[in-house]
Amino acid sequence: MLENVRCALCGADDTRLVAEIDALHIVRCRKCGLIYVNPRYPEGFLQEIYTEQYYDHDGIRNGLEFFGYDDYISDEQNIKITFSKRLKTIESLAHKGRLLDVGCATGFFLDLARSQGWEVLGSEVSEFSADYARERFNLDVRLGTLRQLSLDAGSFDVVTMWDVIEHVVDPLAELQEVWRILRPQGVLSIITPDSGSWMARLLGKRWEEFRRVREHIYFFSRRTMREMLQKAGLEVVRMESADKVFYLGPAIQRLKYYTWDGAVTSTAAKLVYRLGLDKVRVNVNPLTKMTVYARKTE
Numbered sequence: 001m002l003e004n005v006r007c008a009l010c011g012a013d014d015t016r017l018v019a020e021i022d023a024l025h026i027v028r029c030r031k032c033g034l035i036y037v038n039p040r041y042p043e044g045f046l047q048e049i050y051t052e053q054y055y056d057h058d059g060i061r062n063g064l065e066f067f068g069y070d071d072y073i074s075d076e077q078n079i080k081i082t083f084s085k086r087l088k089t090i091e092s093l094a095h096k097g098r099l100l101d102v103g104c105a106t107g108f109f110l111d112l113a114r115s116q117g118w119e120v121l122g123s124e125v126s127e128f129s130a131d132y133a134r135e136r137f138n139l140d141v142r143l144g145t146l147r148q149l150s151l152d153a154g155s156f157d158v159v160t161m162w163d164v165i166e167h168v169v170d171p172l173a174e175l176q177e178v179w180r181i182l183r184p185q186g187v188l189s190i191i192t193p194d195s196g197s198w199m200a201r202l203l204g205k206r207w208e209e210f211r212r213v214r215e216h217i218y219f220f221s222r223r224t225m226r227e228m229l230q231k232a233g234l235e236v237v238r239m240e241s242a243d244k245v246f247y248l249g250p251a252i253q254r255l256k257y258y259t260w261d262g263a264v265t266s267t268a269a270k271l272v273y274r275l276g277l278d279k280v281r282v283n284v285n286p287l288t289k290m291t292v293y294a295r296k297t298e
C-alpha cells in the first residue's frame with residue numbers, strides 16, 4: 001500500500017532516516033536537506049482522512065491524539081482574531097482584489113476577507129468542510145485540490161495556503177500552479193511547520209508535527225521553503241514564526257506536546273479550569289511554524 005517517492009525539491013533518491021513514527025519513516029534528503037515521509041500512503045488515502053471527525057475529536061479521541069483538530073468550529077472567534085491579523089499583513093503587501101484560500105476548511109478566513117472587501121474563492125478536499133462553508137457563509141467553495149480546479153491563469157491577487165502544503169503530495173507542482181493563477185506581483189501566503197526551528201530540533205521525534213505523519217508528509221525548513229518557492233518563480237518577501245490566539249485552557253492542554261512531564265501539565269490545566277481562566281484569550285507563538293509571504297516576480 002505504501003509508495004516510494006523521490007525528493008520533491010531536487011529529485012534525488014538518497015536519504016537518511018530522521019525518525020520512525022507509527023511505522024512510517026521521516027527522512028532527510030542528503031542532497032538538499034528536504035525532510036519528508038518515505039515511503040508513504042498514496043494520495044487517495046490522504047484525502048479520505050478529512051472527515052467531520054478531523055475537525056472535532058470528541059468521542060473518537062482514542063488513538064487520534066496527533067491528528068486533525070480538537071474542536072475547530074467552536075474555536076471560531078479565536079481563529080478569526082488570528083486570521084484578521086494575517087489579513088492586515090496581506091493587505092500591506094498586495095493589491096486588494098481576488099483572493100483564493102487553498103484548503104479553506106470551514107470558510108472562516110474567506111468570510112472575514114469578504115467582509116473586508118475581497119472577492120473570495122475557496123478550495124477544499126473535505127466535503128464536510130466545503131458544505132459547512134457553503135451553507136453557513138454562502139461562500140463559493142470548490143471541492144478538490146488546487147490543481148484539480150484548473151482555475152484561470154493570472155486571475156488572483158492573493159493565494160493563501162495555510163497548514164496545507166505539508167499535506168500535499170507534490171508541493172513543487174502545487175506552487176507552480178499557484179504561480180500560474182497569480183497575477184504579476186500577486187502574493188502567496190503559506191503557513192507550515194518549520195522543521196529548522198529550534199523548538200523542532202530540540203523536540204526531535206517528540207515534535208508534534210512529526211507525530212502527525214499520517215497527514216503531514218513534508219517538513220520544510222525556511223531554507224528548503226525558500227528554495228522550492230524560487231523554483232516555482234516566487235520570491236520570498238517576508239518570513240516569520242506564526243502566532244495564534246488560543247483560549248488559555250486549550251493552550252495549557254497543548255503543553256503536553258512540548259513537555260516531558262504530563263502530570264505537571266494536567267495539574268496546571270485542572271487549575272486553570274478550576275479558577276475559571278480557561279476562556280481567557282492568550283496569543284501564543286510556539287515558534288514551530290513559519291508564515292511565509294512570497295511574490296510572483298515574472
Ligand SMILES: [Zn+2]
Pocket residue numbers: 007008009010011012029030031032033034
Ligand atoms: Zn533533495
